[in-house]
Amino acid sequence: MSQIEAFKHAQPVPDDIAVSTRNICKTYGSVEALKDMTLEFPRGQLTSLLGPSGCGKTTLLKIIAGLLPPTSGEVTVNGKPVTGPGPDRAFVFQDFALLPWASVLRNVAFGLELRGVARSEREDIAARYIREVGLGGFEQAYPHELSGGMRQRVGLARALSVDAQVLLMDEPFSAVDEQTRRKFQEDLLSLVQNENKTFIFVTHSIEEAVYVSDQIAILLPRPSRVSEIIRPTGFRQKSADSIRRDPEYLDIVDDIWASLRSYVE
Amino acid sequence: MVYRPLFLKLLSALILFGAWEIAGRIPVSYAFPTFLDSVAALWRMIIDGSLFVAYAETLKPLVTGVAISTVLGIALGIWIGLSRVFDWLFSPIFVVMQSAPLAALIPLLVMAYGIGLTSKVFVVCIMAMPVIVLNTAGAVRHTPENIKAMCRSFMGTRIDMLFKIIIPAASPLIFSGLRLGISAGFIGAILSELKITPTGVGDIITFSRSIADYPSMYAAIFSIIVLAVLFLNLLERTEKHLFKGNDRGYVSD
Amino acid sequence: MKLFGINLPAMSSLILWGLLWEVVGQAELTFFVPPLSEVVRTLVTIIGTPSFLSALGETAYAFGMGVFFSILIGVPTGILMGRSRLLDELLLPWVNVFLSAPLTALVPVLMVLFGFGMKSIIITTALFAIWIIILNARTGVRQINRSLVEMARSFGASPLEAFFKVYLWAALPEILGGIRIGIIRAVKGVIIGQLLISIAGFGALFELYSTNFMMAHFWAVLLVLFALAFSISEFLAYLERKVAYYAAVR
Ligand SMILES: Nc1ncnc2c1ncn2[C@@H]1O[C@H](COP(=O)(O)OP(=O)(O)O)[C@@H](O)[C@H]1O
Numbered sequence: 091m092s093q094i095e096a097f098k099h100a101q102p103v104p105d106d107i108a109v110s111t112r113n114i115c116k117t118y119g120s121v122e123a124l125k126d127m128t129l130e131f132p133r134g135q136l137t138s139l140l141g142p143s144g145c146g147k148t149t150l151l152k153i154i155a156g157l158l159p160p161t162s163g164e165v166t167v168n169g170k171p172v173t174g175p176g177p178d179r180a181f182v183f184q185d186f187a188l189l190p191w192a193s194v195l196r197n198v199a200f201g202l203e204l205r206g207v208a209r210s211e212r213e214d215i216a217a218r219y220i221r222e223v224g225l226g227g228f229e230q231a232y233p234h235e236l237s238g239g240m241r242q243r244v245g246l247a248r249a250l251s252v253d254a255q256v257l258l259m260d261e262p263f264s265a266v267d268e269q270t271r272r273k274f275q276e277d278l279l280s281l282v283q284n285e286n287k288t289f290i291f292v293t294h295s296i297e298e299a300v301y302v303s304d305q306i307a308i309l310l311p312r313p314s315r316v317s318e319i320i321r322p323t324g325f326r327q328k329s330a331d332s333i334r335r336d337p338e339y340l341d342i343v344d345d346i347w348a349s350l351r352s353y354v355e
Numbered sequence: 356m357v358y359r360p361l362f363l364k365l366l367s368a369l370i371l372f373g374a375w376e377i378a379g380r381i382p383v384s385y386a387f388p389t390f391l392d393s394v395a396a397l398w399r400m401i402i403d404g405s406l407f408v409a410y411a412e413t414l415k416p417l418v419t420g421v422a423i424s425t426v427l428g429i430a431l432g433i434w435i436g437l438s439r440v441f442d443w444l445f446s447p448i449f450v451v452m453q454s455a456p457l458a459a460l461i462p463l464l465v466m467a468y469g470i471g472l473t474s475k476v477f478v479v480c481i482m483a484m485p486v487i488v489l490n491t492a493g494a495v496r497h498t499p500e501n502i503k504a505m506c507r508s509f510m511g512t513r514i515d516m517l518f519k520i521i522i523p524a525a526s527p528l529i530f531s532g533l534r535l536g537i538s539a540g541f542i543g544a545i546l547s548e549l550k551i552t553p554t555g556v557g558d559i560i561t562f563s564r565s566i567a568d569y570p571s572m573y574a575a576i577f578s579i580i581v582l583a584v585l586f587l588n589l590l591e592r593t594e595k596h597l598f599k600g601n602d603r604g605y606v607s608d
Numbered sequence: 609m610k611l612f613g614i615n616l617p618a619m620s621s622l623i624l625w626g627l628l629w630e631v632v633g634q635a636e637l638t639f640f641v642p643p644l645s646e647v648v649r650t651l652v653t654i655i656g657t658p659s660f661l662s663a664l665g666e667t668a669y670a671f672g673m674g675v676f677f678s679i680l681i682g683v684p685t686g687i688l689m690g691r692s693r694l695l696d697e698l699l700l701p702w703v704n705v706f707l708s709a710p711l712t713a714l715v716p717v718l719m720v721l722f723g724f725g726m727k728s729i730i731i732t733t734a735l736f737a738i739w740i741i742i743l744n745a746r747t748g749v750r751q752i753n754r755s756l757v758e759m760a761r762s763f764g765a766s767p768l769e770a771f772f773k774v775y776l777w778a779a780l781p782e783i784l785g786g787i788r789i790g791i792i793r794a795v796k797g798v799i800i801g802q803l804l805i806s807i808a809g810f811g812a813l814f815e816l817y818s819t820n821f822m823m824a825h826f827w828a829v830l831l832v833l834f835a836l837a838f839s840i841s842e843f844l845a846y847l848e849r850k851v852a853y854y855a856a857v858r
């Protein structure tokens with residue numbers, strides 16, 4: 091625990107906050123999914139929500155997205171309160187949520203289509219992001235012709251192409267095989283560096299959270315609460331392939347496991 | 356709020372029967388009696404027993420036909436499902452029968468077997484049998500390979516395989532085929548009573564129409580629909596009860 | 609099935625049955641079954657005749673109209689039921705009742721209400737088809753992946769856009785499946801209607817040929833009708849398989 095304390099204060103909390111949630115409560119009937127959840131998400135950084143399944147990660151993310159109304163409390167994005175989905179946020183779905191009847195190009199352009207962008211313009215933008223996520227040449231393919239990893243790249247390209255400032259990702263790599271997932275994690279690191287966007291990333295994998303995050307919020311169930319905020323900083327500047335051997339990385343992974351293990355049945 | 360489904364069911368029945376009553380009072384047509392008149396006519400037929408006499412007549416071809424279709428259909432279906440030769444030989448016939456308007460055969464059946472019970476039983480059988488055969492055959496053919504392999508690995512005989520693995524595994528689908536077959540059998544039974552010779556409920560319908568006693572006509576129709584729906588619902592309940600937790604998630608129509 | 613190492617196509621046994629038919633006919637076992645070759649010869653002679661063409665036209669018209677109305681009314685009703693819980697709870701019991709009710713019993717009602725003509729036949733056809741179309745459209749809408757709905761919302765789709773760009777397409781495989789079964793039922797409904805209501809279309813031909821003991825003619829028309837019904841159902845099954853890939857990724 092003492093080590094975590096040390097990391098926590100290794101760097102001051104940035105004061106440029108893109109998204110913040112204040113005293114969010116959410117109950118489903120008699121189930122209390124979130125209780126008094128207060129969190130801040132610094133701009134241009136990746137914050138993970140990490141916790142065992144059922145602790146309310148998806149619920150929190152959907153409340154931030156405006157897809158679910160909170161029972162009480164408030165979410166603000168750039169200081170403005172959230173009342174519903176908006177162009178400042180884009181969602182990446184765990185199960186991709188692609189239109190099976192539409193080509194990759196139309197799927198990626200779909201967010202822009204719904205925003206009323208003219209066809210030629212949105213297809214230009216979509217084509218650019220398709221290449222960016224490494225799917226060049228698959229523009230006319232259909233989702234059922236792609237592997238799971240490629241489908242999630244389509245979902246990612248769709249979220250990037252609407253150029254939202256905040257990307258909300260709900261376990262985006264959990265339906266993807268292990269090797270592809272590692273590649274995704276590396277790509278995600280460079281994405282965070284290159285795009286000046288705020289990422290909110292839900293995962294239940296400790297290694298994944300420590301590997302990709304600037305800030306990790308550990309959520310605990312029953313009652314749902316934030317147990318700690320960890321800011322792994324020491325290895326952020328290192329190259330993607332040496333992080334996993336970094337002693338600080340390994341220590342944080344161990345410490346998080348030590349604090350979570352009692353909550354796993 | 357706990358009773359919401361029941362409440363809404365009653366409400367929707369009230370709306371429909373209310374609309375019927377109002378439409379009958381306007382009246383939308385001289386041949387459209389009110390709901391209450393029809394219920395009164397039904398009550399009269401129940402009291403004087405004519406409805407039961409009629410059903411005794413109607414159920415004869417229906418029950419005989421359904422019984423024959425069930426026994427023959429399931430036996431044939433199992434056979435077709437087990438043997439590739441029989442599958443090749445017989446499946447196409449039932450596939451064609453399933454999609455064909457078999458009612459067209461009625462004039463021929465009447466010529467061949469007259470206007471008696473035989474023709475009517477035949478009509479019920481040709482309507483009910485295809486779906487029973489096809490569902491049974493499909494279910495038997497698609498018995499999960501892994502439980503068949505399990506049976507073999509524990510030294511089960513072919514008889515064991517058939518009676519302890521294949522038939523139990525197929526029974527939910529066989530049962531739902533039976534339900535569809537019986538539903539088609541009802542259609543066939545009424546069709547034959549209206550088309551071949553008016554007997555039983557078909558007689559009440561035809562006769563009361565000819566003397567313009569519309570409440571009785573509607574009452575008879577109402578009663579046969581209620582009977583069919585109640586019986587099929589009962590079967591569905593039984594099915595759900597018998598095969599609880601046996602949903603394997605593939606269906607056939 | 610395999611014979612001498614050759615894979616026999618699925619429906620090829622019908623050839624064998626055709627041969628059997630020919631043999632039974634040639635042997636003159638029964639007056640009711642003339643040889644297949646005679647039936648086919650008769651078929652060739654009657655297929656261009658005005659009486660056959662008008663029967664075909666009348667049947668196709670009643671069938672087409674019945675199917676048209678059942679789709680036009682059935683699909684939107686089913687979609688609305690899938691979207692609205694109140695509507696669903698009010699209508700579903702009745703849809704289920706009419707799905708399993710012996711609809712032939714309703715035909716006399718149609719006759720007294722709508723007369724002995726085309727109108728009643730069309731309504732009979734539609735009554736046979738519509739319930740399964742409603743039920744399948746409802747199922748299709750209800751099983752749409754939640755995250756697809758949320759995706760549309762999160763990118764700011766209006767309700768109308770979400771309906772036409774997402775719901776309708778996502779429910780398409782089930783809707784098509786319902787339409788296929790509905791159309792197969794409509795074929796049966798139109799013939800039942802023609803036999804019971806007025807002696808029109810193919811129903812008239814069957815009556816005519818059987819009362820005049822023209823067995824070859826009777827079988828010829830039956831053959832055409834069965835072949836048409838079977839082709840329609842196979843064609844629709846083919847269409848449905850084309851959208852089957854949906855289900856895997858939905
Ligand atoms: N639509 C819902 N209705 C009722 N309970 C729900 C619903 N969605 C989630 N829950 C409950 O809320 C809790 C948190 O769920 P969720 O946010 O999906 O957790 P996570 O994503 O961390 O696994 C769980 O206990 C879950 O059962």
Ligand SMILES: [Mg+2]
Pocket residue numbers: 147148149
């Ligand atoms: Mg979740």
